[in-house]
Amino acid sequence: MGRVIGKRLFSIMALCAMVGLLLLPIVVALPSLALGEEATAGGAKKEGATVEKGRDVYYKTEGVVVGAPAPKTTDGPKDYPRYNFESRVLLWFANQQHLYYGSFVLAVPIFCMIIEFMGVVTKDKALAKRYDQLAYDFIKISLTAYSLTAVLGGILIFTFLTLYPAFFSYLSSVFRPVMHIYALMFVAESGTLYIYYYGWDKMKEGFLKWIHLSMSVVLNIIGTLLMFLANSWIGFMMSPAGVDEQGRYLGNIWHVIHTALWNPLNLHRILGNMAFGGGVVAAYAAYKFLAAKTDEDRAHYDWMGYIAMALGVAFLIPLPFAGYWLMREVYAYRQQMGITLMGGLLAWLFIIQATMIGILFLSTNYYLWQAMGRMRGAEKYQRYIKYLVFLLACGYMVFITPHTMVMTPAELKAMGGQQHPVLGNYGVMSAKNGGINVIITTTVLSFVWYMRGNKVSTVSWAKFGNIFMGVFFTCAYFNIIGLAVYGYYIPANVRVGLSVPQVTTTLSCLFFMFALNSMMMKGAKQMGPIEWGKISARSQYALIMLATAFTWMMGLMGYIRSSVRLFWHVNEIMRDNSPWAYTHTVGFAANMISANVLFFWISILFVFWLGSLTAKKAPAEVKVAVPGSVPQPVGSH
């Protein structure tokens, strides 16, 4: 009894320690912020009438100038010291690697939280145990990656300081009031993560488990706040605020953080991290599946891969909509910036992005079709898959067709205009939206089939439900494709508005059909168990494809976002006067992204391999699952 109370006491103390860590940066920041204000006020008093005021470039509010103007750099060792290599490429590499690892270690605890929660609320004890083990496996992977993230963060800062000292010192001078908060957040994140990880076994059941789960919430709050702070730097570089036209800080740090693009960037990054994290864990599971020697291991990692893929795709689906919001805000902030992205210098990169999105959805569908092979009763859907392939292929081809192209005068002359005589008729925005919405709707359909693969509905209204579902999907396809065609008959500025009903149709399919299917499958008759582990090796390569494509797309979009500033370190405030103030070709960028992706994967495969070495030493009791008795995961059935 006393032992239980002692454990409870320990758990509550650990949770309090976490909350304390969470609050620590804020508490420490308060006096310094106040000090900053006093200093400003004091400075104002001393200066008397000579106090200088400036107007915020974004908020248009007036504030007392408290910072130095953005430095006007010149090419040379003072502002741009260098090795015998392009500094920008070095920084690009360091930044990208840090971001990959950072995204991974921020996403995985969110997965853990979700999976641990699923384990806590699941009534089936065997399944609960499996969920708990899965969450533990996830956090174990992220722990090794965590130290690498920190090392890469250090390398990034040193690279910045060494190669771009003027730029870095300007940014850190603007963000000075929150710099130490940022550092303390790291301390809080590390402390919380270690308490969470090492407290796992001590807080396995009952009340203690809930305390442990609460810790994951605290951990994720800290992680998310940390990411928001990091995003504020990027937001400031793209759409500065809180400074005047000369880049002088005006004393309001909230303005500096809360720039025009901060919120959409935050949302986009959370979703992106989750999709990416899902991809990495799915790839890990695929690796373990392919390397597995026993059926038991294959069953476990097949299941793990499925869960990770499902979570990743769940966050992938809303990602394009978050992307639309970000782009809309970019256009609202600076129209030229939007045009440079979507219709100018960087437009070809968006064609690559469209290709990538298509690859992601095609891989997901392929995996689901392969996964149906491990269910008895799912054969009935196999013969319809060719129609889904047809729909996906048509949607994909429309989606990747360019419309307006950036060309040299000679190319323009050769083509006879900015639009290709044949293809130019196809790639308009409403048709492209039609293409991607057809792809997403088809993915929803694949998921619905997968969810009912080995089941027969027993509800009395099953026939009506099936007919309704069929009609709903048919109408959805007609509506999406009809609007895509209608777009050709109306002016471009009206046509853009068609995306709203198209997206609404897709989302309706997603939510209504999933809900309806779940209701229909409640208490459904099982045709046979899901034989976890009995899936083709090809499906695992689809997971690898998914993970690699996620990683590549992340690198691509990061490059696009960063290079849209063109020759500005801080847009319209601090000019890039280095010899690298030009934008590389699409091909160079693609090669660089590939190099980054491959480095990341080689290093993380090494981390996985290291993890497998420690697993070999673990006692055999950890492996509790028995193939065949593996329950079906929540959310899929």
Add this chain to the structure above:
Amino acid sequence: MGNLISEALSMAWMAIVILVGLLVYFQMSIHDPVAKKRAVFKTFIGIVATFLLFVAIANYKTNFYGESRLLPVSLVMITATTFIMALYFTNLSALLRIGGMMFFIAAFLSGYGNWLPQVEGGFPPVEEKKTWDSMTSQQLADEGEKIIFGGVGKNQEQGAIGKGQCPLCHAFHAGMLGERAPNLLGLPNRKERLEDPKYSKGNPAKRDYSVKEAFPGSGTAENIQEYIAESHSCPSCYVVSGYGVKGTNDKESPMPAIHKPPISLSLPELAAVDTWIYLREGVEPPSFEEIVKSYEKFIPEADRPKQQEEKAGPPSALMADGTEPVDQIFAKAQCVSCHTIPGIPGAMGTIGPKLEEGTTAALRIKDPTYKGTAKSPAEYIMESIVEPSAYVVKPFPDNTMPKVFGQKLSAGALKKIVDYLSQVKAGAPPPKIS
């Protein structure tokens, strides 16, 4: 290809020698014929895979800044190598197959990126010192056309764009629909705008827009030139119906103030732009001074871009910024005065060696007297430009070539020179100028 193979062999010879040694050892030491055959076969596969891997690395190394379109080939080769090695090391088979798959995906995407048309963003425009006030109207108009479209006579070209970036949103000719901003044809005669009640001529306080005046006390335009000046400097003071920022009910314009970043046109540049707008329609433009004065009405002294200050940046100190075709870079850097460069017009100099680096660079690296650090022809060419004394071609004297090109040419310009020269081969037709 020959260069690539020799480069690969120079890096891989040690590994290959070890593998060949292993091959011989297996031949000698294994007596079971089946086991011997298997061991020999696997070692042979290992040699092929190692060679492929090093060819891929050599390709990447040689072409990093050069023929980047070739780089995905490296990735495909590494993919093949990885799959071969998966046969070889069965205990790491899963890891190697996954790695191979990833290399293949990266190769496909890199190849795709390189297959698409290659667009490179140039350096920010260099500001040249001009004596604006002494220019004729036509000269001013030409400068204006350059600012709007990037060159004289380019106004009819689709997609032509200059420092002002106007054609991103505006159309300039009849029949062209500007979806983002009004068509500017007929602008010098749009006096009716001043009479529009929404414009509130003479009474800016009455305006129903997000900005009432360009700056407190600036007032409104009294004539069409002032209207143009006000539209440029304070786009949200009056918004043409249907062209406002979405959701603002045409109260706010999406157009940036032209005298502010990112476009930052100076007052004389704006005068040139306006002069072109008048002249191209056959309308007599106001004088340079009158146009500048109209802008002074709407742009306070402190907000006027200062041309000299902007010139402090390095682009103006460069001989070439890399946006020019390579023949112009050679001309601007005066390379043509001393060197003969096949394919470059006027490059007939004899003070320095003839530049056929596609053939000579590799030989010079191998020259026993070579003391530089270059390992590839591209590195050798770069070294010869930045540090001309690292290797002096006989019988030419040392210290003749200036040592400032590392500072005077941008990275983009140097890259173009290296790209071009590495393709010039003795006896072969010269490469295409890009």
